[in-house]
Amino acid sequence: MIEFEDVTKRYPDGTVAVDKLSLRIPSNEITVFVGPSGCGKTTSLRMINRTIERTSGRISIDGEDINAGDPVTLRRGIGYVIQHAGLFPHKTVVDNVATVPKLLGWDKKKTRATAMELLERVGLDVKLAERYPAQLSGGQQQRVGVARALAADPKIMLMDEPFSAVDPIVRHQLQEELLRLQRDIGKTIVFVTHDIDEAIKLGDNVAVLRVGGTLAQFAPPAELLAHPDDDFVESFVGQDRGYRALTFLKPDDLSLAPLPPELSVGDDGRPLGWKSNGELLPLGAVFQRGDSLRATMDSVLTSPVGQGVCVDEAGKAIGVIDYITLAEVLRP
Ligand SMILES: Nc1ncnc2c1ncn2[C@@H]1O[C@H](COP(=O)(O)OP(=O)(O)OP(=O)(O)O)[C@@H](O)[C@H]1O
Numbered sequence: 001m002i003e004f005e006d007v008t009k010r011y012p013d014g015t016v017a018v019d020k021l022s023l024r025i026p027s028n029e030i031t032v033f034v035g036p037s038g039c040g041k042t043t044s045l046r047m048i049n050r051t052i053e054r055t056s057g058r059i060s061i062d063g064e065d066i067n068a069g070d071p072v073t074l075r076r077g078i079g080y081v082i083q084h085a086g087l088f089p090h091k092t093v094v095d096n097v098a099t100v101p102k103l104l105g106w107d108k109k110k111t112r113a114t115a116m117e118l119l120e121r122v123g124l125d126v127k128l129a130e131r132y133p134a135q136l137s138g139g140q141q142q143r144v145g146v147a148r149a150l151a152a153d154p155k156i157m158l159m160d161e162p163f164s165a166v167d168p169i170v171r172h173q174l175q176e177e178l179l180r181l182q183r184d185i186g187k188t189i190v191f192v193t194h195d196i197d198e199a200i201k202l203g204d205n206v207a208v209l210r211v212g213g214t215l216a217q218f219a220p221p222a223e224l225l226a227h228p229d230d231d232f233v234e235s236f237v238g239q240d241r242g243y244r245a246l247t248f249l250k251p252d253d254l255s256l257a258p259l260p261p262e263l264s265v266g267d268d269g270r271p272l273g274w275k276s277n278g279e280l281l282p283l284g285a286v287f288q289r290g291d292s293l294r295a296t297m298d299s300v301l302t303s304p305v306g307q308g309v310c311v312d313e314a315g316k317a318i319g320v321i322d323y324i325t326l327a328e329v330l331r332p
């Protein structure tokens with residue numbers, strides 16, 4: 001656990017970026033710092049690896065004050081990923097990833113093998129290993145940044161707006177891959193973003209900060225959406241929070257209707273579309289049992305006949321749900 005106790009940062013010009021911040025960041029989970037520009041997210045993050053030194057208060061990792069040892073040793077146990085990846089331009093991809101293992105004096109073979117394995121893990125083609133950062137796309141550079149941060153197998157990863165500089169589609173992919181990776185590696189990740197949707201998608205917990213560097217609310221995303229503590233959090237979370245809360249609701253006993261004759265199904269049981277006046281209308285989005293109510297609702301809304309199709313793991317149609325049944329499920 002990383003613990004902030006009454007932590008304040010006052011810059012030399014008198015700006016108080018973080019003001020008596022107290023919070024507990026659980027181990028092996030993703031905690032997101034979110035808030036408007038200038039609310040002290042980056043300052044808070046960088047105080048953890050002491051690239052910014054706190055003015056007062058205490059920050060501890062597993063009970064030990066981070067000021068007890070020297071900052072260089074501290075930083076070796078903490079991966080750091082920033083916007084634009086911050087890769088060394090004159091080093092190849094594999095050498096970028098190998099930076100910390102080399103510093104730690106690992107032998108060459110082990111370092112290279114680890115670096116190549118990490119490239120694969122973050123979804124990069126190992127053929128790119130000998131390229132230079134400028135020869136990669138923005139999304140690929142970010143993946144290298146994540147691999148580099150993971151190279152020495154740190155317990156903690158600090159990520160400062162790592163996906164902000166890429167287009168929305170790549171951003172979505174990087175978010176999905178981070179979640180997939182985290183299921184395997186279970187690191188303590190502290191992630192900074194100004195985007196509440198990103199915070200809600202990635203965070204096990206979300207810390208909402210307000211300008212002046214104070215904590216407005218610290219809660220899991222579902223709780224934040226359902227019960228914002230005050231007007232500031234409510235407005236920051238956004239207008240459609242009721243709808244977005246459906247992401248976290250997963251009905252376990254959704255009652256499905258049998259497949260209607262208008263649904264065209266292939267020989268392999270996969271749904272193909274909806275028969276209508278001799279035409280085949282597109283299917284719309286499908287969902288699976290165990291998906292969120294948001295996904296289920298999306299399936300109903302995108303269906304041309306108002307019926308969402310549920311499929312099994314193999315993609316075979318197993319039932320449908322219509323507006324009326326869905327409305328019953330949604331009723332509080
Ligand atoms: N070196 C510095 N000297 C003086 N003030 C600073 C310094 N660095 C940051 N600040 C101020 O501290 C406050 C918090 O900055 P910080 O970068 O932590 O915010 P942030 O929430 O990460 O912002 P953004 O989302 O815009 O990146 C801001 O008012 C900023 O202007």
